[in-house]
Amino acid sequence: MYHRYHYVASKLAVKNEAENLISIRSLNRYIPGCERTEAVLRASEAKFRALIQNSSDIIGILEADGTIRYESPSVERILGYKPEELLGKNAFEFIHPEDIAKISESFKYLVQNLGATVRVESRFRHKNGSWCFLESTGSNLLAEPFIRGIVINSRDISDRKFAEEKLIYDALHDVLTGLPNRALFTDRLRRASEYAKRHSNYLFAVLFLDLDRFKFINDSLGHTYGDQLLLAIAQRLKECLRPTDLAARLGGDEFTVLLEGIKDVSDTVRVAERIQQELAFPIAIGEQEIITTVSIGIALSTTGYKQPEDLLRNADIAMYRAKARGKARYEIFDTNMHAQIVERLQLERDLRRAIERRELRVYYQPIVYLNTGNLAALEALVRWQHPQEGLIFPEKFMPIAQEIGLSMSIDEWVLQEACRQLQMWQKKCKLKAKTPTLTINVNLCGCWFKQQKLQRYIHQILQETELQPHSLKLEITEDIIMENDSEVSFMLNQLRDLGIKLAIDDFGTGYSSLARLHRFPITELKIDRSFVSGSDVEKGNLDIIETIAILAKKLGMEVTAEGIETAQQLQKLRELKCEYGQGYFFSKPLESKAIEALIMADSVWL
Numbered sequence: 001m002y003h004r005y006h007y008v009a010s011k012l013a014v015k016n017e018a019e020n021l022i023s024i025r026s027l028n029r030y031i032p033g034c035e036r037t038e039a040v041l042r043a044s045e046a047k048f049r050a051l052i053q054n055s056s057d058i059i060g061i062l063e064a065d066g067t068i069r070y071e072s073p074s075v076e077r078i079l080g081y082k083p084e085e086l087l088g089k090n091a092f093e094f095i096h097p098e099d100i101a102k103i104s105e106s107f108k109y110l111v112q113n114l115g116a117t118v119r120v121e122s123r124f125r126h127k128n129g130s131w132c133f134l135e136s137t138g139s140n141l142l143a144e145p146f147i148r149g150i151v152i153n154s155r156d157i158s159d160r161k162f163a164e165e166k167l168i169y170d171a172l173h174d175v176l177t178g179l180p181n182r183a184l185f186t187d188r189l190r191r192a193s194e195y196a197k198r199h200s201n202y203l204f205a206v207l208f209l210d211l212d213r214f215k216f217i218n219d220s221l222g223h224t225y226g227d228q229l230l231l232a233i234a235q236r237l238k239e240c241l242r243p244t245d246l247a248a249r250l251g252g253d254e255f256t257v258l259l260e261g262i263k264d265v266s267d268t269v270r271v272a273e274r275i276q277q278e279l280a281f282p283i284a285i286g287e288q289e290i291i292t293t294v295s296i297g298i299a300l301s302t303t304g305y306k307q308p309e310d311l312l313r314n315a316d317i318a319m320y321r322a323k324a325r326g327k328a329r330y331e332i333f334d335t336n337m338h339a340q341i342v343e344r345l346q347l348e349r350d351l352r353r354a355i356e357r358r359e360l361r362v363y364y365q366p367i368v369y370l371n372t373g374n375l376a377a378l379e380a381l382v383r384w385q386h387p388q389e390g391l392i393f394p395e396k397f398m399p400i401a402q403e404i405g406l407s408m409s410i411d412e413w414v415l416q417e418a419c420r421q422l423q424m425w426q427k428k429c430k431l432k433a434k435t436p437t438l439t440i441n442v443n444l445c446g447c448w449f450k451q452q453k454l455q456r457y458i459h460q461i462l463q464e465t466e467l468q469p470h471s472l473k474l475e476i477t478e479d480i481i482m483e484n485d486s487e488v489s490f491m492l493n494q495l496r497d498l499g500i501k502l503a504i505d506d507f508g509t510g511y512s513s514l515a516r517l518h519r520f521p522i523t524e525l526k527i528d529r530s531f532v533s534g535s536d537v538e539k540g541n542l543d544i545i546e547t548i549a550i551l552a553k554k555l556g557m558e559v560t561a562e563g564i565e566t567a568q569q570l571q572k573l574r575e576l577k578c579e580y581g582q583g584y585f586f587s588k589p590l591e592s593k594a595i596e597a598l599i600m601a602d603s604v605w606l
């Protein structure tokens with residue numbers, strides 16, 4: 001009888017309800033000869049047994065060393081073991097190795113403090129080998145005579161944990177490729193840099209990758225192909241790396257790699273080369289075989305940085321350098337690059353304001369009729385009078401203007417200014433009567449031919465400045481007539497119909513097919529100065545110049561030789577029957593005042 005009350009008491013104790021324990025204890029005192037009490041106890045025992053057996057939680061009792069003395073039946077539903085399979089085993093055998101330290105500490109505290117309660121979360125091995133997340137509350141009832149054990153009440157929180165883990169995973173990974181995203185990458189980068197601070201020999205590197213033709217592929221084949229390509233790239237990237245390296249996708253076609261514990265720069269270069277080789281193999285997507293290359297920027301932890309994120313930025317800068325130098329290559333960041341980027345950004349900012357601040361200037365370079373030495377035309381060449389940097393040449397700022405979409409505005413301004421100026425000179429010097437063919441040459445960038453407004457704009461300018469259309473010659477480069485001939489040809493014909501003359505600038509440096517030239521209403525070829533300049537005109541170059549001159553004549557075009565610097569060059573060009581010449585031998589590009597003086601003086605150069 002006494003044993004049975006013990007048992008009931010212990011079961012009740014397991015419920016850890018202080019009130020019940022007290023009432024059982026008080027009942028115990030009245031047991032002998034008390035039939036009514038026994039009946040009450042029996043009912044109570046049945047009630048609590050039912051509660052424990054049907055509890056959704058697992059209720060267990062452990063010895064102070066972790067040996068399992070009791071498990072409630074729910075252990076089978078939650079962890080797959082029958083209670084008797086666990087009895088006598090040590091609970092720690094079932095705990096996830098990564099959780100052991102944390103749980104041992106809590107358990108030790110619990111064992112050492114009578115009556116204490118702790119709450120922990122841990123992973124417990126399911127009978128099928130998987131891990132189940134339990135939230136457990138342990139109570140030290142070692143001093144409790146009917147229990148003398150550690151009572152553990154555990155709840156299955158796997159669903160919540162998995163949902164939490166998924167949330168965390170999604171927040172740190174790229175949805176498309178499953179690679180770590182920027183947040184996870186920067187976190188690892190930060191950790192690497194902290195480790196490097198403590199270990200001076202520890203080196204790491206950041207690679208910044210950008211696909212060279214992704215936009216083209218995405219636009220022409222569609223987003224599904226684009227996504228497939230990114231997936232394939234992510235896979236290949238992972239295959240190129242060691243398990244300790246981290247590849248991430250920052251977004252779009254930008255990927256980054258963190259190489260930790262490298263020996264020197266050659267390690268990084270080897271990885272970059274391997275990535276380039278692997279990505280260069282054609283990738284089969286649907287029925288297409290896509291070939292793509294990648295530009296890589298490398299930043300080494302040795303280049304110095306304030307924030308770990310600076311390394312990412314430096315690698316990005318180096319990647320841009322790789323793109324600028326022809327793509328499909330890698331560049332290693334150096335501090336010069338940073339200074340250049342800062343300078344370039346400053347220049348970009350200043351350039352945006354240059355027109356409204358009236359900092360642009362037009363210089364004019366004479367073009368001379370080689371037979372007589374008379375002035376035949378002027379080429380308008382833009383300059384930028386920078387308040388701090390001084391006079392800046394177009395070769396430095398026009399490519400930037402082109403990139404940031406300003407080159408057409410600059411051309412518009414130059415056109416207006418040059419037409420206005422020529423009209424003024426014509427009036428002032430009554431040039432019309434003297435040299436009726438004097439023209440102004442204005443350079444146009446390629447962007448004009450991607451829009452329809454060129455003809456309208458030129459027409460408007462001619463009206464505003466009252467310049468005769470035949471006084472204006474527009475210089476375009478060879479690549480323009482190579483790109484999209486029907487449209488360009490249409491636009492050029494519109495200009496010809498206005499009465500404008502058209503010249504191909506820097507002729508011979510592009511890839512224009514000579515056979516195509518006659519399809520366009522071109523009135524002049526300007527032979528690039530690379531064929532003319534130099535200490536002596538080489539034999540090969542002479543042949544080219546002669547061929548161009550003959551070709552031009554056959555097509556009814558005029559020829560101008562650019563870059564004449566010496567009397568000897570001039571002599572050769574005259575022998576080759578080149579009609580016009582331009583170059584430092586006659587004059588450098590000059591400000592309008594100086595040109596006006598030349599015109600007034602009726603300068604002749606022969």
Ligand code: C2E
Pocket residue numbers: 365380381382393394395398407410411414443444445475505506529533562563564565582583584585589
């Ligand atoms: P370009 O149209 O071929 O202009 C001729 C360039 O050669 C000019 O350089 C001129 O100063 C230079 N040059 C002329 N004679 C000689 C010579 O004997 N020796 C040497 N070494 N150079 C000579 P600049 O003014 O620096 O212009 C460079 C390029 O910038 C121009 O080449 C043109 O393509 C572009 N550019 C200039 N102004 C404009 C503009 O208003 N709009 C556009 N879109 N481009 C412009």
Ligand code: MG
Pocket residue numbers: 379443475505
């Ligand atoms: Mg030109």
Ligand code: MG
Pocket residue numbers: 505506526528562
């Ligand atoms: Mg030129």
